[in-house]
Amino acid sequence: MKIMPKDWPRDCRYVKAGNACRELGIVRVRLTGRRQSGLLAGMKRSEINRYIEEAKVFFDQHQFRLPPFGYWTTRQWKSLGHEVDEIRSRHLGWDLTDFGSGDFLKQGLLLFTIRNGKLDDPQNKKMYAEKIMVVRERQITPWHFHHLKTEDIINRGAGRLVCELYNSDPHGGYAQTPIKVSCDGVVREVAPGGKVVLGQGESITLVPGLYHTFYGEKGAGTALIGEVSSVNDDASDNRFYTPLPRFPAIEEDEAPAHLLCNEYPDGR
Numbered sequence: 107m108k109i110m111p112k113d114w115p116r117d118c119r120y121v122k123a124g125n126a127c128r129e130l131g132i133v134r135v136r137l138t139g140r141r142q143s144g145l146l147a148g149m150k151r152s153e154i155n156r157y158i159e160e161a162k163v164f165f166d167q168h169q170f171r172l173p174p175f176g177y178w179t180t181r182q183w184k185s186l187g188h189e190v191d192e193i194r195s196r197h198l199g200w201d202l203t204d205f206g207s208g209d210f211l212k213q214g215l216l217l218f219t220i221r222n223g224k225l226d227d228p229q230n231k232k233m234y235a236e237k238i239m240v241v242r243e244r245q246i247t248p249w250h251f252h253h254l255k256t257e258d259i260i261n262r263g264a265g266r267l268v269c270e271l272y273n274s275d276p277h278g279g280y281a282q283t284p285i286k287v288s289c290d291g292v293v294r295e296v297a298p299g300g301k302v303v304l305g306q307g308e309s310i311t312l313v314p315g316l317y318h319t320f321y322g323e324k325g326a327g328t329a330l331i332g333e334v335s336s337v338n339d340d341a342s343d344n345r346f347y348t349p350l351p352r353f354p355a356i357e358e359d360e361a362p363a364h365l366l367c368n369e370y371p372d373g374r
């Protein structure tokens with residue numbers, strides 16, 4: 107299997123049986139994240155399409171409605187101009203990652219960013235962000251903290267979310283100090299590496315420098331998780347304990363039903 111060179115024409119981005127590029131005898135793979143020499147890890151576009159379809163059904167089941175851009179197709183995106191630059195520049199919309207694990211169900215997250223500001227935009231008046239997420243049982247979002255962002259993680263009404271916590275030390279390690287954390291306005295003290303489990307309607311406030319990992323509790327079903335936060339900037343504000351790619355490598359084995367938030371074409 108060969109990796110598609112950067113300079114391939116845009117109409118050769120997707121693997122489609124019978125198209126002209128197939129004559130070159132190459133399985134074309136576009137990597138939007140990490141490149142690995144030899145072995146390809148990452149996600150297939152067909153998996154991403156399937157998980158997004160499942161998420162749309164899940165949100166509907168719980169009466170959580172997405173904004174219109176949640177349903178825009180790849181074809182629709184090609185005709186859109188600068189009137190939707192806010193969606194492009196703030197990376198709103200679908201966001202699905204395996205954090206480079208190659209096993210989305212074991213270590214991965216599906217998010218939909220509903221609103222966001224932009225710190226480096228002098229015109230920005232929006233100092234907040236909101237996301238909705240699907241977290242499956244035992245599906246891990248790995249240990250990380252944020253340099254600037256404060257986020258409330260909220261169980262919006264399905265499953266149970268297990269959050270594990272450490273304070274960070276000055277060197278970016280785990281501090282062996284107890285954590286004081288606010289859960290729905292009530293201060294709780296948690297031992298280093300300890301857990302807070304969010305039942306339906308419950309939330310936790312994660313402040314900058316507080317390491318956290320989370321996953322859906324086994325046996326409780328898939329969790330519907332919201333995030334309300336200060337501005338989100340995945341390019342500079344995430345500190346993973348073990349360095350990880352934030353966005354997946356993608357094997358284009360079929361056309362995308364919906365573009366991810368880092369894949370929108372420029373405005374016409």
Ligand SMILES: [Fe+2]
Nearest residue numbers: 250252257318
């Ligand atoms: Fe976080």
